[in-house]
Amino acid sequence: MPTPARTAATPASPAATPRLTSKGRATRERIVAAAAGLMFENGVAGTSIEDVQLAAGVSTSQVYHYFGDKKALVKAVIAYQSDTVVGAQEPLLGKLDSVAGLRAWSDAIVRLQRSRQCQGGCPIGSLGSELAEIDDEARVDVAAGFSRWEQGIRSGLHAMHDRGELRRDVDPEALALATLAALQGGLLLTQIRRDTVALEAAMGAMIDHIASLVVAVPA
Amino acid sequence: MPTPARTAATPASPAATPRLTSKGRATRERIVAAAAGLMFENGVAGTSIEDVQLAAGVSTSQVYHYFGDKKALVKAVIAYQSDTVVGAQEPLLGKLDSVAGLRAWSDAIVRLQRSRQCQGGCPIGSLGSELAEIDDEARVDVAAGFSRWEQGIRSGLHAMHDRGELRRDVDPEALALATLAALQGGLLLTQIRRDTVALEAAMGAMIDHIASLVVAVPA
Structure with a gap:
């Protein structure tokens, strides 16, 4: 399961972010739902962070902001x-x-x-x-x-x-x-x-x- | 399922090679058995042609000679x-x-x-x-x-x-x-x-x- 290296620019963020604004929660939910759909269709290995980012209509850094790495995203899925x-x-x-x-x-x-x-x-x-x-x-x-x-x-x-x-x-x-x-x-x-x-x-x-x-x- | 590009040096070979010497059959069988073991442990996506080649003790070109591509190897597995x-x-x-x-x-x-x-x-x-x-x-x-x-x-x-x-x-x-x-x-x-x-x-x-x-x- 390849997990692209996180750049220094993206802040480390725990998978279960304790406090999110309602907008933040909605974005996080949109990312998880997009990832779940893609992984259901193409498997976990067949779904890249880039695929998820595109499907959810967010930036790659937002995905890393909410989930840290692919393993954390899979856990949320x-x-x-x-x-x-x-x-x-x-x-x-x-x-x-x-x-x-x-x-x-x-x-x-x-x-x-x-x-x-x-x-x-x-x-x-x-x-x-x-x-x-x-x-x-x-x-x-x-x-x-x-x-x-x-x-x-x-x-x-x-x-x-x-x-x-x-x-x-x-x-x-x-x-x-x-x-x-x-x-x-x-x-x-x-x-x-x-x-x-x-x-x-x-x-x-x-x-x-x-x-x-x-x-x-x-x- | 990434399939590394075949180099021009490796001859195209149908997956079900009709005539193999007994040594050829044994090599083919060794490659399939190694691939089956790795795919059972790590999944198809988690098994590269290089992993198979190393586990079977053959060259990468031998894997491509017998199977053409990863899809054909998976079929054999x-x-x-x-x-x-x-x-x-x-x-x-x-x-x-x-x-x-x-x-x-x-x-x-x-x-x-x-x-x-x-x-x-x-x-x-x-x-x-x-x-x-x-x-x-x-x-x-x-x-x-x-x-x-x-x-x-x-x-x-x-x-x-x-x-x-x-x-x-x-x-x-x-x-x-x-x-x-x-x-x-x-x-x-x-x-x-x-x-x-x-x-x-x-x-x-x-x-x-x-x-x-x-x-x-x-x-």
Whole structure:
């Protein structure tokens, strides 16, 4: 991951700048959003600071002012994508405490992939796959992003379990992690095959499995 | 994906050189194996022709002689990794026609990830995630590699279905694809989390699902 040398003229600035004016926050946000879009399309290695600067309509020194180096920008992109993915799914993630809710969530993700012509895969998973072995801090940040997503699934399954709707011997946490894995694998295969068949098969099988673990609600 | 300009001194050579001496084949194989190892560790973008040349102990002109450009080398690496992954699993892939065979296969993959300290993820999936949006030919080659893998799983499930061990209404092809997706997602989460919990949860849930679709063998 090449990081162009910072010139003496650009002030060192911590990645998480504590105080920014509202204009500064907006500029920083615009840079991160532009970088996230480019990295989603071309990968981290395929995105230069110059590409980001051009796409965000700012100067190179502004990018370095807000982020210090490419590694810090990548860190901000991981946080941005985690917020975006989990944020966009929040209304559906809050309703994963039923088989119908799980299917509605899965259907929405399938529709989203279709609207993207099955390009790009998972914005968090793609970053993780590219960075895991070359930037350990990025790997840990991606893991944290996945955890937030997993937490949404887990809450729904825990609620079903607590209400006695899932068999007592079911481990909701293992099932939530398995569901996230099926989703990630389905998204990767969707990206590679350019169709949603694998995503539908994976999520369908996992949700069928969960449905098979549902018991009659106690009277 | 930067591809250094080929000098006039290096002859243009098709990627799939039709006739090579046994020494030529061995050199070509050594270059591909070295490139595959480096790309598994550092990604395609993080691996230069110079890195490959040094690791393989050959000259840069030899790399260009056998592969023409980096794109052709990447193509050879995808084929090599598909052969390696499917080849290594062949003895187990041939026995996926029972729940016990599926569990043995899954256990072997979990052990392999542990022996790698959960680093690297899937050699095919990682290439696919990195290349899908920037090299469409590579994406198609990765899809072909996945298909060979899927075929192994599908054969086992088809055999169970044909023998009447799986419920009649089960689609073995969808189930095979779902299993490959669970495996891929489990491998990605294993790489990101540096533990095999997600892989075990994903494969465990998918194989439990398959087990729940098994009916008593007709007398």
